[in-house]
């Protein structure tokens with residue numbers, strides 16, 4: 638009998654069990670040369686919150702394998718409060734897709750939040766040696782969960798096909 642066969646199956650979890658929204662006020666330390674908030678700062682928040690959500694789902698550390706489909710939709714300004722919401726949309730053997738939506742409103746006024754960025758990340762749960770480790774399955778609960786799961790499967794097929802194609806053609810620069 639193999640080690641895998643001996644390992645008990647991990648109990649599935651719904652996306653809602655690990656989802657998280659982190660809010661932060663943007664200040665002058667976050668700006669680029671044009672005076673708006675640096676895209677790298679927003680990406681850093683996206684990556685961190687996705688990492689926390691992946692760790693919650695998988696009960697341990699997870700590393701970023703890919704960040705794709707990132708869109709910066711509107712500039713973020715000093716004094717904006719950004720809300721970074723992350724949710725698992727798909728889980729495989731060791732990898733998870735995390736969808737992140739960033740909205741912003743003002744620190745001193747009650748205005749509706751607008752969406753300023755969106756991203757999808759692939760996070761891989763790793764063991765003490767940095768090797769991929771098994772994770773619980775994702776159990777979509779709502780129609781929206783199921784729709785997101787199906788869309789995530791399409792993105793995964795595309796990612797893996799692109800990776801295979803680029804490897805076949807000698808890899809990327």
Ligand SMILES: CCCCCCCCCCCCCCCC(=O)SCCNC(=O)CCNC(=O)[C@H](O)C(C)(C)COP(=O)(O)OP(=O)(O)OC[C@H]1O[C@@H](n2cnc3c(N)ncnc32)[C@H](O)[C@@H]1OP(=O)(O)O
Nearest residue numbers: 684685688689700701702703729730731732759761769796
């Ligand atoms: C002020 C407030 C601030 C908040 C403050 C919070 C602080 C608290 C934050 C804590 C959260 C930090 C979160 C940051 C996390 C990093 O920044 S990590 C640093 C950057 N990332 C890295 O260094 C990763 C480097 N890469 C690697 O180590 C390896 O390539 C990996 C990712 C472990 C994969 O290893 P591998 O041997 O290639 O594994 P392989 O068996 O081929 O693939 C494993 C799985 O990954 C999938 N996969 C691998 N690569 C890809 C890819 N490119 N695309 C799609 N799928 C892939 C495979 O399909 C497979 O999926 P499953 O079928 O198992 O589900």
